[in-house]
Amino acid sequence: MGRLMGWQLARSGYRVALYDRGDATGAQAAAWVAAGMLAPFAEAALAEVLIAELGIESLALWPAILAQLPEPVFFQRNGTLVVWHAADRAQAQLFEQSMRAHLSADLQQTGIVKLQGPVLQTAEPALGTRFSQALLLPHEGQLDNRQLLAALAAGLAQHKAELHWGVTIDDLALPVAGLVIDCRGLGAQPSWPALRGVRGEVIRIQVANLGLTRPLRLLHPRYPLYIAPKENGIYVIGATEIESEDQSAVSVRSALELLSAAFSVHPGFGEARILELSTQCRPTLPDHQPAIAWDGARVLRINGLSRHGYLIAPALCQQALAMIEPLLAGTITDVDAFEAWRQRTRWPTLFQTFPLHPIG
Template sequence: MSTLPFDHAHVLGAGLMGRLLALALARAGCAVDVYEAGGADAEGAAARVAAAMLAPLAESAIAPESLVRMGMHALERWPQLLAGLPAPVFFQREGTLLVWHRQDANEAARLAATLQRTQAAVPGLPAMQRLDGPALAALEPALAGRFAQGWLLPGEGQLDNRELLAALFAGLQAMPNVRLHWHSPRAPQDFSPAAHERVVDCRGLGAKPQWSALRGVRGEVLRLHAPGVALRRPTRLAHPRYPLYIAPKPGHVFVVGATEIESDDLSPASVRSTMELLSAAYAVHPGFGEARILEVLTQCRPTLPDNRPALRWLAPRMLQVNGLYRHGFMISPAMLDAAMQVLADQGDALARRFDLPILDTP
């Protein structure tokens, strides 16, 4: 029996947000039909390309305080969500390391000042820790002698995006009240939900025909296999033109990114972007010179005009969840919990806590 005021949900889109919501709805007792234009491997989803870093303070360089609060919520929620999945997912919280080359000290100082303002404004954020050369080498031996100083952002984390997508798929497959419809694109206008039904649209850029404010922001990402590099935590390089992140995954795989281009172009990565990412990674650690390039990936993140997410009632009983931009893994647990609260007719306390707009409420 459903614990929600409806017992049947149609979820459109099976990327990260669609899978999380479908599983939550099924566990609440709903019969759930999931419709996805692609296949079970999430090949067309932005989530498959992402680095899946959970770094609210680091992301505050470009993200507002509301998203920082969502990210803090997610850091505590992810272990709970992962514990309920039928397959293990790599997850760690060893902090984010910020480093810079000597010639970029001014950029690093500007970035550190921004992060310190966020830290002062958002209660509960752990204090940044300044590292001199020896402290940095003790924390991350692979970088010994390469940087004179750095910052540690304690408590931040990451997970393995592809393991998570696969584990969510397995979780949905195991639910007897879930039906998965692959290669079956659907749009909200294909449904006329009755009182006992809801339609939840999680299609990202696929929802642009119904949400014209959406735009794509292109990102290019590398996946490298580098047995000669032993970084233990996500590392960010401060740079005035192409700031870089390197996220270590299991098996000596590293996700390196990411460019950010105002375009919904999904063509292959440019030579320039690829060279910049590779050269920046090599400048962090020369071991990347012998790395093998596993993939050069391109994807567009679904983004609203203010670069913040939103919930929107497209019609009665039709809720859209969109605009996660480059922060999908960092904020999706907060989006999940806020959306489930709204769908359960339990008010908007979480949405207000996160300054998450609920648009066009009928």
């Protein structure tokens, strides 16, 4: 979130300094471990309508963002295929109902396609006849998150942003600036105690010639499982969702479940090589929704992206940028002006004042 905000501001002509306790790769961030799925429809089964709306908006924004970055980023918009084993049929019905409940009639009509038999085999030939039914969510996509982090770092440098890697920022020593934008994810927890981490584990494997053409979701009794094909035969299998801030290595149980799930989708995964097992925690607010919070003076905090960072970041960034202009221009000066401005936005619930720093 911080890199995207910084890059957008720098290329709009603002002077930007970025501070990150990690390095330019982003390997210390939740953003590094993520799968980079852009799945507003599938996520609608689990999340509030706001997430689907921000996600659909963001899907449309990603191509223009990526086209302006100085390095290539793998981006695909070839849909997601939701599959289930026969024993989990009841779960498929529940999933579809929950998804539809959070989508408009129009989106339901164009964004959810039921496939079966030969039509399913033609849509995803690599699956053969292993599944008899599936849901295709044709508008969904994915990107290569690690390429994106690198490309944004390069884009920041290109636009002459000051880059301070390896610098930890704490609340008592905020950098001096016209505006400080705090996008520290779970690192902001000391100043935003409502934030909590939700542990997620993923496995990266590599196998040649398996031929899956789009991300698959396998309905699973415990958590939404996906297999996302990246470039060069790399597949990201994820993700567990555990109420814990433990960031220790992937457990045997999770590894067994994730790998068995992949193997049950395609036996060809049996010959894949395990490249990486990784854990990170999703920065999550109590209502599982993102927030853009203003302290009444010169700090804006963007957090709570939870399991949807890539899905919603472009739209969130656009909303935050819309607030920065009047803030810096001195049009939003107090809570009344902020409130009046907020009510005119498309998603007023995104904006709040930061509770620990009362205005005044």
